[in-house]
Amino acid sequence: MMEMDASAFEELVVDELDRLPDEMVEGLENVVFVVEDRPEDGTLDLLGLYDGLALTERGQYGMGELPDRIIVYREPHLAHVEDEDALRDEVHTTLVHEIAHFFGLDDEQLHELGWA
Template identity: 35%
Template sequence: MKVSYKKFEEMAKDAFYRIPSEFRDRLDNIDIVVAERPEAEFFKERRFSLRNLLGLYCGVPLRRRGIFYSNVLSDRIILYKDNIESRCKNEEELKRKIEDVLLHEIGHYFGLSEKELRSLEKGTK
């Protein structure tokens, strides 16, 4: 399922505003961006397929921020458009997948590990 870059951004924005306000309001110093696909050069030392990477959180998780956390660049959540689209058959699936990936990466922002997030995700399906 392919959509325009602009449409994908709109869907991501809508997904963001569907996040409960008690979580959304705690997000601070974070940008959510869309990229077509992961940059191979950036991930050359990773041991996984870049086609499987749907999103990425880059930053200092909330749990690890100390009293000296200030004057830093914004954290980022990157949503990889091509990889997410490749897993969806229609627009409704695409909306759900964007929301799932965004929530997963926000979980990393709050300090949850990959293992903790996978466990939570299994419990909701």
């Protein structure tokens, strides 16, 4: 298992967010990105989670709504990689996948857009 403290991992996630294409992130509204150590069940299987309602499933959405959350789990990522380059790739993939959930996109649509 690779070692990296929470602060360094959070910086890496922010850096990977900054590297995402503008067309992928410009439509994100009322979404917060959160880094947590592990999912609630304590497993190392889940790398990320979109906690919200996809744009394609929303009716009216307006003021006063709590933000959706995209959670990136630190320990599962570290358990799945050997080095920082692999970690960056895995975090990138997780961010793209969870952002796709926000937009209501499936894997095929991700490939069509060139995001995956």
